[in-house]
Amino acid sequence: MFEFRVQQAEGTARAGTLTLPHGEVRTPAFMPVGTHAVVRGLSANDVRLTGAQIILGNTYHLHLRPGESVVEEMGGLHRFTTWTGPMLTDSGGFQVFSLQGLRSIAEHGVEFQSHIDGTTRTLTPERAVEIQWRLGADIAMAFDHVVPGQSSPEAACEGMERTLRWLDRCKARHGELMAGAEQRNDGKAVAELPYRRTAVPPIQTLWPIIQGGIHDELRQRSLEGTLERGPWTGIAIGGLSVGEPKPVMHRILERLGPNLPVEIPRYLMGVGFPADLLEGIARGIDLFDCVAATRNGRHGTAWLPTGRINVRGAALKGSTEPLDPTCDCETCTTYPRGYLRHLFVVEDMLGLRLISIHNIRFLVRLGEQARTHILNGTFEGWSREWLGRHYARGD
Amino acid sequence: MFEFRVQQAEGTARAGTLTLPHGEVRTPAFMPVGTHAVVRGLSANDVRLTGAQIILGNTYHLHLRPGESVVEEMGGLHRFTTWTGPMLTDSGGFQVFSLQGLRSIAEHGVEFQSHIDGTTRTLTPERAVEIQWRLGADIAMAFDHVVPGQSSPEAACEGMERTLRWLDRCKARHGELMAGAEQRNDGKAVAELPYRRTAVPPIQTLWPIIQGGIHDELRQRSLEGTLERGPWTGIAIGGLSVGEPKPVMHRILERLGPNLPVEIPRYLMGVGFPADLLEGIARGIDLFDCVAATRNGRHGTAWLPTGRINVRGAALKGSTEPLDPTCDCETCTTYPRGYLRHLFVVEDMLGLRLISIHNIRFLVRLGEQARTHILNGTFEGWSREWLGRHYARGD
Numbered sequence: 001m002f003e004f005r006v007q008q009a010e011g012t013a014r015a016g017t018l019t020l021p022h023g024e025v026r027t028p029a030f031m032p033v034g035t036h037a038v039v040r041g042l043s044a045n046d047v048r049l050t051g052a053q054i055i056l057g058n059t060y061h062l063h064l065r066p067g068e069s070v071v072e073e074m075g076g077l078h079r080f081t082t083w084t085g086p087m088l089t090d091s092g093g094f095q096v097f098s099l100q101g102l103r104s105i106a107e108h109g110v111e112f113q114s115h116i117d118g119t120t121r122t123l124t125p126e127r128a129v130e131i132q133w134r135l136g137a138d139i140a141m142a143f144d145h146v147v148p149g150q151s152s153p154e155a156a157c158e159g160m161e162r163t164l165r166w167l168d169r170c171k172a173r174h175g176e177l178m179a180g181a182e183q184r185n186d187g188k189a190v191a192e193l194p195y196r197r198t199a200v201p202p203i204q205t206l207w208p209i210i211q212g213g214i215h216d217e218l219r220q221r222s223l224e225g226t227l228e229r230g231p232w233t234g235i236a237i238g239g240l241s242v243g244e245p246k247p248v249m250h251r252i253l254e255r256l257g258p259n260l261p262v263e264i265p266r267y268l269m270g271v272g273f274p275a276d277l278l279e280g281i282a283r284g285i286d287l288f289d290c291v292a293a294t295r296n297g298r299h300g301t302a303w304l305p306t307g308r309i310n311v312r313g314a315a316l317k318g319s320t321e322p323l324d325p326t327c328d329c330e331t332c333t334t335y336p337r338g339y340l341r342h343l344f345v346v347e348d349m350l351g352l353r354l355i356s357i358h359n360i361r362f363l364v365r366l367g368e369q370a371r372t373h374i375l376n377g378t379f380e381g382w383s384r385e386w387l388g389r390h391y392a393r394g395d
Numbered sequence: 396m397f398e399f400r401v402q403q404a405e406g407t408a409r410a411g412t413l414t415l416p417h418g419e420v421r422t423p424a425f426m427p428v429g430t431h432a433v434v435r436g437l438s439a440n441d442v443r444l445t446g447a448q449i450i451l452g453n454t455y456h457l458h459l460r461p462g463e464s465v466v467e468e469m470g471g472l473h474r475f476t477t478w479t480g481p482m483l484t485d486s487g488g489f490q491v492f493s494l495q496g497l498r499s500i501a502e503h504g505v506e507f508q509s510h511i512d513g514t515t516r517t518l519t520p521e522r523a524v525e526i527q528w529r530l531g532a533d534i535a536m537a538f539d540h541v542v543p544g545q546s547s548p549e550a551a552c553e554g555m556e557r558t559l560r561w562l563d564r565c566k567a568r569h570g571e572l573m574a575g576a577e578q579r580n581d582g583k584a585v586a587e588l589p590y591r592r593t594a595v596p597p598i599q600t601l602w603p604i605i606q607g608g609i610h611d612e613l614r615q616r617s618l619e620g621t622l623e624r625g626p627w628t629g630i631a632i633g634g635l636s637v638g639e640p641k642p643v644m645h646r647i648l649e650r651l652g653p654n655l656p657v658e659i660p661r662y663l664m665g666v667g668f669p670a671d672l673l674e675g676i677a678r679g680i681d682l683f684d685c686v687a688a689t690r691n692g693r694h695g696t697a698w699l700p701t702g703r704i705n706v707r708g709a710a711l712k713g714s715t716e717p718l719d720p721t722c723d724c725e726t727c728t729t730y731p732r733g734y735l736r737h738l739f740v741v742e743d744m745l746g747l748r749l750i751s752i753h754n755i756r757f758l759v760r761l762g763e764q765a766r767t768h769i770l771n772g773t774f775e776g777w778s779r780e781w782l783g784r785h786y787a788r789g790d
Contacts, residue, residue, distance in 0.1 A: 036741040037734075043745060044729075066737045070713045074733050079715070082729055318465045320474070334439075334477055338469050339432075342461045346431040349744045350438060 076136030149243025156213030471531030544638025551608030692751030
């Protein structure tokens with residue numbers, strides 16, 4: 001369990017397989033985000049059909065609604081959502097630190113006001129781990145102190161060092177829960193939907209998050225401190241794609257790369273526009289997540305190999321062509337462009353769903369294609385060409 | 396084509412089979428409404444999985460957006476929507492007569508202002524038939540003069556007589572179009588989605604609509620005048636379920652019944668709450684349509700054999716039970732109640748879709764059950780018991 005095997009590397013790019021309690025994840029891979037235990041507007045089956053292997057849930061949102069105790073009583077996130085494959089939950093750190101003016105930070109943890117009902121709540125490293133334990137995803141994330149995009153070295157250092165201290169506390173609490181894992185469901189009547197049984201994961205793993213803002217030296221210290229506290233079954237890089245220029249993100253990944261352990265998967269948090277995937281994969285990243293696929297889908301922006309298009313555009317009126325003739329998703333193999341446009345014009349929610357499905361499939365497929373090219377040793381040329389066309393368009 | 400066969404009758408209730416260019420419809424049957432060429436929020440496959448055999452499109456809405464010429468150029472409603480089964484379009488009469496203050500009625504037709512862009516447009520019997528011809532459904536409806544719910548005998552008489560005069564014009568124009576049907580797609584480049592070919596219906600049938608408000612004598616005259624103008628492959632009863640008490644609707648159906656031709660299907664327009672189906676079937680109705688299934692679904696009201704429930708209700712919180720343990724729809728065989736409630740609480744559109752799917756399946760299944768009971772000669776006892784429980788609950 002939680003085994004990762006690098007099958008092939010080409011330069012710093014890797015193709016691997018991650019084994020989790022609920023299944024395997026062939027990497028590199030994009031993970032769709034199910035903020036409220038649902039990938040916006042999509043059924044678990046819609047997501048399955050995109051080829052996505054693992055999805056995310058947001059601890060902050062699920063703590064507020066429906067609450068981790070409700071999810072736990074119902075048998076955990078897998079039974080709650082009917083998604084039977086691997087899942088990962090974030091720690092809530094990113095969300096609570098984004099609540100500017102509604103939260104106060106102390107060494108103990110973060111006190112914040114719920115954006116739903118205004119109630120005051122506290123998230124600590126221990127609490128974040130406990131909530132995720134009760135949600136029951138395959139992978140839980142450590143509670144980190146996230147600083148704004150281009151923070152000063154001082155602010156970034158404070159967040160990075162606190163993240164390390166909090167990592168100790170997350171690890172300790174997670175270890176206690178793991179030690180008691182055998183008793184987890186003992187004596188508890190978890191009602192069963194007889195037609196939809198899914199295994200309750202016997203164990204959950206905890207992944208640490210590297211912080212340090214845009215400062216290479218802080219990033220290195222964060223990595224070193226994190227590895228000292230290991231071993232880990234995976235490692236995440238947080239606090240990127242939060243406003244810094246893309247070349248800065250690429251530089252940080254390049255400087256960190258040689259010092260990252262090769263034998264565990266690397267997850268670049270919150271990053272996942274199409275070009276970001278290929279740039280990240282080239283720099284050794286294995287896992288990505290981002291809400292852009294579904295957010296763009298809801299706004300009618302579809303990603304195509306030839307660049308983005310607005311599905312509302314007059315050019316699509318009456319078109320019997322598929323949205324992307326090279327795509328194998330449900331949307332592209334079923335519906336004509338003219339109908340997709342019509343759905344947005346009449347504001348039917350089916351349109352939002354169909355474009356979200358396409359965009360997720362687009363990123364999942366990009367991961368699959370990258371993987372195939374890495375296995376064949378053709379990744380560098382292929383991705384250079386892909387990115388060349390992309391940047392030439394100014395996307 | 397357009398053949399109807401009554402397989403079994405029990406009292407005035409009938410089980411039949413209607414053969415249409417795009418397939419068979421086993422009656423009695425509920426037809427989901429796809430106002431804008433989409434059953435709100437559902438893919439063609441979602442609708443297929445409910446067991447629905449035929450769906451509706453609204454001529455008024457499709458004329459405004461995307462316009463019948465766009466649909467025609469794309470190969471007709473079937474190719475536009477990817478729904479491959481039978482379809483029916485209404486004539487737009489009900490919608491334009493509902494545009495109080497935005498329309499003026501004359502013998503020639505109805506001048507109205509588009510609710511989308513305010514443009515002035517005219518719908519005449521000929522125009523309504525032409526638009527539907529270009530949309531290309533299996534069944535087109537005659538353009539009728541619909542009067543408000545409880546109109547005076549004078550107003551109802553005027554509407555009924557005009558509907559008959561307009562029926563002459565509809566039939567004449569439809570006959571011309573039919574005569575030229577062989578040339579229909581000649582020389583026209585209908586682009587094909589190579590992976591989704593559907594047959595273009597060679598012919599379309601036209602069904603008349605009986606009007607006359609809540610006045611039995613006017614209804615009889617409407618029926619007689621309609622039959623004189625026949626023969627028809629089906630007949631509709633319009634202007635009911637528009638505010639009159641239910642017993643009045645039932646009385647009208649009972650008085651009309653003995654004089655309706657037995658050999659063609661009878662379609663009760665705009666009627667389709669669960670009890671209405673059984674009451675209508677008992678009185679010889681074969682086809683129903685109504686937006687209540689999807690409208691209620693969007694508002695979180697689900698129909699169950701034990702009565703309606705609000706899916707947002709606190710009682711569903713944390714429940715691992717299926718929504719309706721007796722139902723075989725995707726929603727009930729997949730999701731726990733607690734998750735459905737959560738989707739409404741966090742306002743994810745998946746919730747709307749899942750309850751719409753259940754409600755449609757509920758009505759489709761009620762039709763299937765009624766049919767089975769008619770074939771077995773057990774309809775009367777079964778429906779009496781079903782309605783008894785229903786009325787006892789005060790639903």
